Amino acid sequence: MNTFRSNTLLDVKNIRKSFGDIPVLDGVNIELRRNEFVSLLGVSGSGKSTLFNIISGLLEPDEGKIFIEGADYTGKTGRVSYMYQKDLLLPWKKIIDNVSLPLVVRGESKKAAREKVAGYFKTFGLEGFEYKYPFQLSGGMRQRAALLRTWLFSRDIMLLDEPFGSLDAITKFKMQEWLTNVLSSIEASVLLITHDIEEAVFLSDRIYIMSDRPATIKEEIKINLARPRSRDIVTTGEFNAYKKHIYGLLL
Amino acid sequence: MKKLANTGNKLLPWALFIVLTSFWQLVSETDEFIGRLLPSPVDIITTFFRELPVIIPHGVVTLNEALTGFGASIVLALLLAVMMDAFEPLYKALYPLILVSQTVPLIALAPLFLLWFGFGQLPKILIVMLMCFFPVLVSLLDGFKSVDSDLLNLMRSMGAGRVAIFRIVKFPGAMMSFFSGVRIAATYSIMGAVISEWVGGSRGLGVYMIKVKNSFAYDKMFAAILLVVALSMAMFKLTDVVQNMAMPWYRLQQRNTGE
Ligand SMILES: Nc1ncnc2c1ncn2[C@@H]1O[C@H](COP(=O)(O)OP(=O)(O)OP(=O)(O)O)[C@@H](O)[C@H]1O
Ligand SMILES: [Mg+2]
Numbered sequence: 379m380n381t382f383r384s385n386t387l388l389d390v391k392n393i394r395k396s397f398g399d400i401p402v403l404d405g406v407n408i409e410l411r412r413n414e415f416v417s418l419l420g421v422s423g424s425g426k427s428t429l430f431n432i433i434s435g436l437l438e439p440d441e442g443k444i445f446i447e448g449a450d451y452t453g454k455t456g457r458v459s460y461m462y463q464k465d466l467l468l469p470w471k472k473i474i475d476n477v478s479l480p481l482v483v484r485g486e487s488k489k490a491a492r493e494k495v496a497g498y499f500k501t502f503g504l505e506g507f508e509y510k511y512p513f514q515l516s517g518g519m520r521q522r523a524a525l526l527r528t529w530l531f532s533r534d535i536m537l538l539d540e541p542f543g544s545l546d547a548i549t550k551f552k553m554q555e556w557l558t559n560v561l562s563s564i565e566a567s568v569l570l571i572t573h574d575i576e577e578a579v580f581l582s583d584r585i586y587i588m589s590d591r592p593a594t595i596k597e598e599i600k601i602n603l604a605r606p607r608s609r610d611i612v613t614t615g616e617f618n619a620y621k622k623h624i625y626g627l628l629l
Numbered sequence: 630m631k632k633l634a635n636t637g638n639k640l641l642p643w644a645l646f647i648v649l650t651s652f653w654q655l656v657s658e659t660d661e662f663i664g665r666l667l668p669s670p671v672d673i674i675t676t677f678f679r680e681l682p683v684i685i686p687h688g689v690v691t692l693n694e695a696l697t698g699f700g701a702s703i704v705l706a707l708l709l710a711v712m713m714d715a716f717e718p719l720y721k722a723l724y725p726l727i728l729v730s731q732t733v734p735l736i737a738l739a740p741l742f743l744l745w746f747g748f749g750q751l752p753k754i755l756i757v758m759l760m761c762f763f764p765v766l767v768s769l770l771d772g773f774k775s776v777d778s779d780l781l782n783l784m785r786s787m788g789a790g791r792v793a794i795f796r797i798v799k800f801p802g803a804m805m806s807f808f809s810g811v812r813i814a815a816t817y818s819i820m821g822a823v824i825s826e827w828v829g830g831s832r833g834l835g836v837y838m839i840k841v842k843n844s845f846a847y848d849k850m851f852a853a854i855l856l857v858v859a860l861s862m863a864m865f866k867l868t869d870v871v872q873n874m875a876m877p878w879y880r881l882q883q884r885n886t887g888e
Binding site for chain 2: 468469479511
């Protein structure tokens with residue numbers, strides 16, 4: 379019992395949610411352990427973002443509970459960090475101030491926040507962009523800044539909702555590699571939503587496959603690929619076997 | 630190549646302006662009757678500088694009314710917009726009324742205002758306020774509403790309260806829209822003051838215009854119009870300067886995409 383508690387950071391228990399008379403989530407169970415990378419794969423409209431809204435406390439479930447380190451966080455905001463497909467950087471703030479946002483929301487001064495966040499720019503490959511405005515950065519760089527902001531808010535539980543969904547294929551590819559590198563040098567537990575099977579297999583320790591609406595978890599797949607992972611693994615037989623299996627489940 | 634096209638674009642309106650005023654000059658000079666009703670550009674400029682000592686004190690009065698009314702309307706619009714954004718019922722109740730009220734011909738109200746508030750500067754300032762208030766208020770409200778709802782959700786997910794969300798996201802996010810409203814108000818402000826002076830009063834450009842019109846001194850009339858245009862453009866420019874100071878990132882972005 380105790381070992382289970384200390385291992386499970388986030389416990390999503392039997393979540394149900396309907397909008398009007400349309401059931402969207404039909405008893406979803408998910409777990410996230412410390413420093414784990416877990417993906418949620420499901421087709422469009424299956425209720426993935428709805429689930430994230432519930433985990434982040436923005437939305438109340440009709441039934442079920444969200445536990446974080448054993449405590450009930452159902453309907454409570456401010457505990458987990460949430461990153462959207464859009465970078466949602468404030469165009470009027472320099473990158474360093476955008477990244478400082480979570481600290482400022484917690485009541486720190488702009489100056490103190492800047493001092494605290496400046497040290498992480500290097501790790502996130504954003505060195506030299508501190509005093510630029512968002513429009514001066516490429517889409518990929520903006521997503522890096524958004525990810526740093528997300529991580530600074532809550533490094534232990536990060537919800538990433540298709541963070542690379544709006545990037546072109548090449549940039550997306552580079553960002554996935556970049557993300558595995560960054561995550562190997564920082565502490566973070568990540569729950570990722572994606573449509574992209576290859577992205578899920580490449581990045582994850584575990585993958586949950588969601589069914590069509592109303593969504594349940596169809597299957598949980600453990601990805602036993604050694605880390606650190608490089609791009610080369612996507613052509614290995616092991617990798618392709620995972621892909622093939624998941625395609626079978628989704629189609 | 631592109632740069633050349635750019636300078637071309639800037640020169641084009643000037644070229645047209647010169648062509649039109651030359652034509653005007655020609656027409657006014659060739660026919661004496663037309664010349665009396667429509668003084669030539671050269672006459673207007675000469676009169677303008679000759680009359681300057683007379684016009685300027687009137688201009689100061691008008692500018693004073695315009696600036697006071699403009700400033701007061703911005704302050705009031707800001708206060709009301711913030712309140713309406715904070716209280717949804719207030720917004721729902723007032724917004725339709727505000728839109729309808731914009732169709733009221735304010736000029737028709739000017740004589741009443743004079744009756745109610747006397748012949749001093751107060752009724753003029755009130756007219757200017759009425760004219761400037763609505764564009765600023767509506768642009769602010771629309772600005773608040775147009776802020777990306779995902780951005781608001783992101784702030785909420787961070788545990789930010791309503792005040793913090795307003796201060797960090799909504800208010801700065803509405804600046805763009807706000808300034809477009811202020812720019813409209815700026816151009817209205819001088820006009821509003823002049824029009825309210827037409828109705829009655831002892832000083833101001835509007836009063837001066839009525840006086841010279843009654844003595845058939847059309848060149849002086851045009852000299853006054855010239856000053857009205859100059860003052861309106863100055864108000865417009867002032868708004869731009871303030872906007873550039875308030876939104877340095879925007880100017881940078883404009884400059885970048887303009888190249
Ligand atoms: N606030 C809401 N009110 C009513 N219906 C909603 C609301 N939010 C989501 N829905 C509906 O719930 C379903 C699931 O939406 P959701 O955004 O969670 O899907 P998703 O899996 O994230 O899809 P995508 O992959 O396209 O982002 C959709 O049919 C959507 O129309
Ligand atoms: Mg979604």
